[in-house]
Amino acid sequence: MHELSIVANLFEILKEKAKEQKAKRITKVKLKVGVLSGVVPELLESAFDIYKKKTIASEAKLEIEKTLVKVKCQSCGFEFSPEDFTMICPSCGSFEIKILSGDELLLEKMELEI
Numbered sequence: 001m002h003e004l005s006i007v008a009n010l011f012e013i014l015k016e017k018a019k020e021q022k023a024k025r026i027t028k029v030k031l032k033v034g035v036l037s038g039v040v041p042e043l044l045e046s047a048f049d050i051y052k053k054k055t056i057a058s059e060a061k062l063e064i065e066k067t068l069v070k071v072k073c074q075s076c077g078f079e080f081s082p083e084d085f086t087m088i089c090p091s092c093g094s095f096e097i098k099i100l101s102g103d104e105l106l107l108e109k110m111e112l113e114i
C-alpha cells in the first residue's frame with residue numbers, strides 16, 4: 001500500500017521535529033493532500049492510526065486538507081481549477097495546460113505538547 005510508506009516517511013519527520021522541540025507528545029498533525037497526488041485520504045488515515053500506536057504520536061489526531069488542482073494555460077496564461085479534469089483552457093481553448101499544484105503532499109503543521 002502506497003499510503004503506508006508515505007506514513008512511514010511522515011513519522012520519520014514527525015519524530016525528528018518532536019525531538020528538536022523536546023516534545024513529550026504530538027497532539028495533532030495536519031496534512032495537505034493534492035487531489036492529483038494519488039493518495040486516498042481515507043487510506044492515509046487508517047495507515048496513520050495503525051502506525052501511531054506506541055509512538056510519540058499515539059494520541060495524535062490527523063487532519064487532512066484536500067487541495068484543488070490549479071493549472072495554467074501555456075498559450076494565454078489563464079489560470080484555473082478544472083472541475084472534471086478536462087484540461088482545456090476555458091479562455092482560449094488550448095490543450096497546452098501546465099499543472100501548478102494539486103499533486104503535492106505536505107506536512108502543513110503539527111501540534112506538540114512540550
Ligand SMILES: [Zn+2]
Binds near residue numbers: 073074091093094
Ligand atoms: Zn488559454
